[in-house]
Amino acid sequence: MFIKTEILKAISFRNPVKLPFSYWVLVIIRFALTLLPQRGYIHPDEFFQNVEVLAGDILTIDIARTWEFNPKFPIRNIFVPKMILGPPLHFIRIANPYTRHYFDLDLKTPYYLLVIPRIFICLLSLINDYCLYKICVLYGQNFRNRLKIFASSYVVFVYCCRSFSNTFEMIFFSMLLYLVAECMLKSDKVIYHNEFLQEKYEKAATAVEKVKIFKLSTHLPQHSLNKVIVLATVVVIGIFNRPTFVGFAFPPIFFWLHRGLGSKVVGFKDFHYRIFTFIACGIPIALLLILVDSGYYGYVTMADIESLKISWDNWVVTPLNFLRYNSDMRNLTQHGLHPRWLHLAVNVPLLFNVLGVLAIVTLTVNTYRFIRGQYSKLPRIQSITGLMLFSLVIPIAVLSLFPHQEARFIIPVLIPLIYLYGNHLHANESDGPKARKFKTTLRYTWYTLNALLTLFFGFVHQGGIYPFSNSLYHEIKNNYGDHTHVITTHSYSIPTFLLQLESTTKVWKDKKTGHKYRLAPTTFIHKYGSLPIDELFVKVDDVLTNAEMLLHDYKKKYRFYIASPCSLEQDIRSVAANYPYIELIEDFTYYPHFCTEAFPNFPTKHDQFCVENKFIRTNESRAVDLNMLQRISCFFKKFCLRIYKVKPVTKYRI
Structure with missing residues (x-):
């Protein structure tokens, strides 16, 4: 009876604990920053790979459907986008009539369209916190320090509250790590007790003792296929979300398959049985996702299913298409080629700063020890440390093989990184005065850098696009029916769904006549990327000419804007001078707005452009030499987004 009780205690994972107050403060800050909202714009994919497309489907509006x-x-x-972003967007669609009627609150405005999906994603990001917490509790590690370090990361404040597919990938990866960690611990405990009882059984002197021990062994729970259905489902969904998830899923699944291998009770038969079962459990969800994609993209219809006229051409497997596309070097060249050391040398320190550098140094030391054969100083392979170590190294190594590398691709490794090294920023009882001082310095460096990076990526980077979109939304709404032309240059694209443009593809029906019709577009967003300014004005000339012709022939009023970084002010004015019939009027300036596409030059001592454009204040009416403080002030004030209203000069009007 005693042995049975001990076994039940050993396989029990209940451990009620209290989370630190400072952690809850950081969680509140996470939600508060999301509600402000964060006007920073990290990458177009945060809109155009998910929420833009879903908003077009659910809210029946015009959107920019990317390639x-x-x-x-x-x-x-x-x-995955439908499961994660569908609920908040459906909430907006269903609740909006009631909020407008009872509270005079329109949810279909840029603020709510931006914030409500982000708040939902922010709630889901707590899954990462929970998984880290549970792993620490299961293995008796200090979860308080790790949770505070994790929750203070700017990756959590910014990336984890945006609709990146990488954000969803991080959630799936965290779940996978927690499930595998739990399975490993349970298997270790069950295998230990199984071997213990087996040894007692062999040493038992009487048949009665052997029967008792055998009965006790039957009370041990099954562990070989623990969580197999859930694990297979998470892996398959993660791969369909981003095929790069294979690199993230490999270490946890490898450890799950190898649990107990080499012990007296687990052999290669169990290993192969686990593999086949895992694959078999993944097939149904894979077929379901293929069916969902095939139906969404129009490859298979209900008519095809009813008539049973289905062939291989009726199915689309998006992960395979993803791999086919990215295997072509010409396609990767269009998105930018990077050196294969970029993740390790740049992206890891950029995302994880102090911890990233600490991890690189520690892994370098461990590599040296491995080469020297000092295996006793290395982490044990079949352990939670081994799982986290491989889950940190393998994904970065795999993603480094591809020549297109963006920092957000590796944000999921934050979980194993924090588990391994998060506690290194807090002093231990055995640390001396110098070690304590060093760790305190590292910890405050971590907090400071993450605060600065939160401000930069959350509010400064491409920070003028959202407020301009908000102003543009009200401009379009207040001048319904007028044509609106917007040219963006050297900045990210405007998320079209924020403008709530009426659908021009939906068929509308006149209630009186019953006639069916489609609306003609009235808002035109022209995206020209980093097109040279002289070529840009050829486009401006064409757009303005067409708008003037429509005004003259059909009395169709229009508004025409150019959105450009302030650093291009001099170039734009210079080229615009070649078009005497085009008048540029400075309409508004949004500050701050940082973009690498048009990084401003540092003003020289004799740069009079700063004075002429009021980037600095001076009482002098003549040319003046700028001092260093004025040059610095002028430089930072160039980080803004300037909106120009474009009109024809009156005497040239058609």
Whole structure:
């Protein structure tokens, strides 16, 4: 009876604990920053790979459907975005009539369209916190320090509250690590007691003792296929979300398959049985996701299913299309090629600063020890440390093989990184005065850098796009029916769904006559990336000429804007002078707005452009030499987004 009780205690994971107050403060800050809202714009993919497309489907509005969702060759799965972003967008669609009627609150405005999906994603990001907490509790590690370090990371404040597919990938990875960690611990305990009882059984002197021990062994729970259905489901969904998830899923699944291998009770038979069962459990969810994608992109219809006229051409497998697309070097060249050391040398320190550098140094030391054969000083392979170590190294190594590398691709490794090294920023009882001082310095450096990076990526980077979109939304709404032309240059694209443009693809029906019709577009967003200014004004000339012709022939009023970084002010004015019939009027300036596409030059001592454009204040009416403080002030004030209203000079009007 005693042995049975001990076994039950050993396999019990209940351990009620209290989370530190400072952690809850950081969680509140996470939600508060999301509600402000964060006007920073990290990358177009945070809108155009997910929420833009879903908003077009659910809210029936005009959106910019990017090439990844082209039905001819789709590479993006629609299931995960629908599951994560569908609920908040459906909430907006259903609740909006009631909030407008009872509270005079329109949810279909840029603020709520931006914030409500982000708040939902922010709630889901707590899954990462929970998984880290549970792993620490299971293995008796200090979860308080790790949770505070994790919750203070700017990756959590910024990336984890945005609709990146990498954000969803991080959630799946965290779940996978927790599930595998739990399975490993349970298997270790069950295998230990199984071997213990087996040894007692062999040493038992009487048949009665052997029967008692045998009965006790039957009370041991099954562990070999623990969580297999859930694990297979998470892995398959993660791969359909981003095929790069294979690199993240490999270490946890490898450790799950190898649990107890080499012990007296687990052999290669169990290993192969686990593999086949895992694959078999993953097939149904894979088929379901293929069916969802095939139906969404129009490859299979209910008529095809009813008539049973289904062939291989009726199915689309988006992960395979993703791999086919990215295997072509010409496609990767369009998105930018990077050196294969970029993740390790740049992206790891950029995302994880102090901890990233600490991890690189520690892994370098461990590599040296491995080469020297000092295996006793290395972490044990079949342990939670081994799992986290491989889950940190393997994904970065795999993603480094591809020549297109962006920092957000590796944000999921934050969980194993924090588990391994998060506690290194807090002093231990055995640390001396110098070690304590050093760790305190590291910890405050971590907090300071993450605060600065939160401000930069959350509010400064491309920070003028959202407020301009908000102003543009009200401009379009207040001048319904007028044509609006917007040219953006050297900045990210405006998320079209924020403008709530009426659908021009939906068929409308006149209630009186019953006639069906489609609306003609009235808002035109022209995206020219980093097109040279002289070529840009050729486009401006064309747009203005067409708008003037429509005004003259059909009395169609229009508004025409150019959105450009302030650093291009001099170039724009210089080129615009070549078009005497075009008048540029400075309409508004949004500050701050940082973009690398048009990084401003540091003003020289004799730079009079700063004075002429009021980047600095001076009482002098003549040319003046700028001092260093004025030059610095002028430089930082160039980090803004300037909106120009474009009109024809009156005497040239058609």
